[in-house]
Amino acid sequence: MKKDTQLISAGRDKKFTGAAVNPALVRASTVVFESVAEMHAAGKMKDQGVEYYGRRGTSTTFAFCEAMCELERAAGCYVYPCGTAAITSSLLAFLSAGDHLLMVDSVYEPTRDFCSGSLARLGVDVSFYDPLIGLDLETFIKPNTKVIFMESPGSLTMEVQDVVAIAKLAQKHNVVTMIDNTYATPINFQPLTHGVDICIHSATKYISGHSDVMLGVASANEACWPQLQKRSYELGQCASVDDIYTAMRGLRTLGVRMREHDRNAMLVAEYLSQHDLIERVLHPAFETCDGHAFFKRDFVGGNGLFSVVLKVANIDAMIAMLDGFRYFKMGFSWGGFESLALPVDSSVSRRTIRPWDNSKMLRLHIGLENPDDLIDDLRLGFERYALCLNQNPNIN
Numbered sequence: 399m400k401k402d403t404q405l406i407s408a409g410r411d412k413k414f415t416g417a418a419v420n421p422a423l424v425r426a427s428t429v430v431f432e433s434v435a436e437m438h439a440a441g442k443m444k445d446q447g448v449e450y451y452g453r454r455g456t457s458t459t460f461a462f463c464e465a466m467c468e469l470e471r472a473a474g475c476y477v478y479p480c481g482t483a484a485i486t487s488s489l490l491a492f493l494s495a496g497d498h499l500l501m502v503d504s505v506y507e508p509t510r511d512f513c514s515g516s517l518a519r520l521g522v523d524v525s526f527y528d529p530l531i532g533l534d535l536e537t538f539i540k541p542n543t544k545v546i547f548m549e550s551p552g553s554l555t556m557e558v559q560d561v562v563a564i565a566k567l568a569q570k571h572n573v574v575t576m577i578d579n580t581y582a583t584p585i586n587f588q589p590l591t592h593g594v595d596i597c598i599h600s601a602t603k604y605i606s607g608h609s610d611v612m613l614g615v616a617s618a619n620e621a622c623w624p625q626l627q628k629r630s631y632e633l634g635q636c637a638s639v640d641d642i643y644t645a646m647r648g649l650r651t652l653g654v655r656m657r658e659h660d661r662n663a664m665l666v667a668e669y670l671s672q673h674d675l676i677e678r679v680l681h682p683a684f685e686t687c688d689g690h691a692f693f694k695r696d697f698v699g700g701n702g703l704f705s706v707v708l709k710v711a712n713i714d715a716m717i718a719m720l721d722g723f724r725y726f727k728m729g730f731s732w733g734g735f736e737s738l739a740l741p742v743d744s745s746v747s748r749r750t751i752r753p754w755d756n757s758k759m760l761r762l763h764i765g766l767e768n769p770d771d772l773i774d775d776l777r778l779g780f781e782r783y784a785l786c787l788n789q790n791p792n793i794n
């Protein structure tokens with residue numbers, strides 16, 4: 399079955415939908431049983447998608463999980479109240495005091511903060527590695543290395559990793575691999591089919607797609623699923639069925655939205671790549687982006703997210719540009735239908751392996767507006783930038 403067809407049919411078994419097109423929205427804390435035998439039978443199946451207690455999910459949760467498992471080719475999937483909870487719970491599920499974690503240096507900042515904060519406090523040894531290291535990562539694997547964490551492309555700087563090589567390496571050393579696959583969504587890259595053990599999404603982004611839900615998902619292969627499920631449950635993780643229902647609605651249109659975001663972003667990125675004020679376009683489909691070859695090898699397509707590096711840093715010019723945009727609003731998330739522009743904060747300069755100068759960086763999310771309007775908005779923005787530079791040539 400092709401992905402587009404799968405997006406429409408996944409999780410729509412009659413047992414979830416009844417006569418309706420969509421799964422029923424079942425809100426519950428308490429599930430009630432009519433007999434002791436029925437209660438015991440449900441108890442035996444409570445980890446296999448039978449309603450037992452609200453925190454374990456209702457049929458709405460199970461429908462979404464079934465859909466995600468089908469899309470990711472996973473043995474099981476757990477839903478969390480946000481992407482960050484999915485990341486931290488997955489790491490906690492597989493790391494103990496004295497263990498070593500290899501974490502990619504280009505990781506989403508809250509993941510990094512969790513490593514240097516809670517994981518360090520709990521006695522987990524964390525080493526950050528170069529996103530472009532590939533097979534040389536082997537030299538950093540220690541006897542106590544338990545997890546290798548990837549995020550590809552990296553947050554803000556967009557380095558694409560050789561996930562295939564790293565997964566193979568990890569298997570050889572019996573190390574669990576996890577990936578933050580939020581950029582690709584379940585349709586543009588399926589890490590579990592390339593040997594990765596656990597695949598994590600912030601479903602807040604494209605899966606939901608409308609900037610109105612926070613949700614996270616982690617799916618695992620046969621070997622890692624029982625431990626991920628057990629420990630996530632112990633941590634008290636659960637998500638609202640209303641949010642799950644909304645995310646599942648988003649899933650139906652994920653394919654068409656992603657293609658449109660991708661097409662618009664390519665037009666905008668091509669425009670910017672020709673612009674006098676732009677030094678470098680950090681879009682995985684462009685050769686100027688680190689790891690571009692792995693993007694070409696592994697990904698079916700891109701989306702609306704990319705960054706640019708300007709030639710000259712100037713705070714006043716950046717403010718003049720950003721404050722005057724008509725369509726691009728400033729916002730920290732992405733993956734909704736709307737365009738966003740974000741001056742890259744100092745998080746990238748705090749990286750230990752590959753620090754970046756954030757003062758010249760802008761992260762864009764290209765929405766579903768007409769790209770001509772977006773290009774006009776950017777053109778005028780860069781005119782304000784240039785004007786400000788001419789008036790105030792001191793680089794700051």
Ligand SMILES: *Cc1c(COP(=O)(O)O)cnc(C)c1O
Binds near residue numbers: 601
């Ligand atoms: C947004 C984001 C997250 C965190 O997701 P939330 O749902 O906001 O907690 C994690 N990883 C990446 C790559 C993200 O962009």
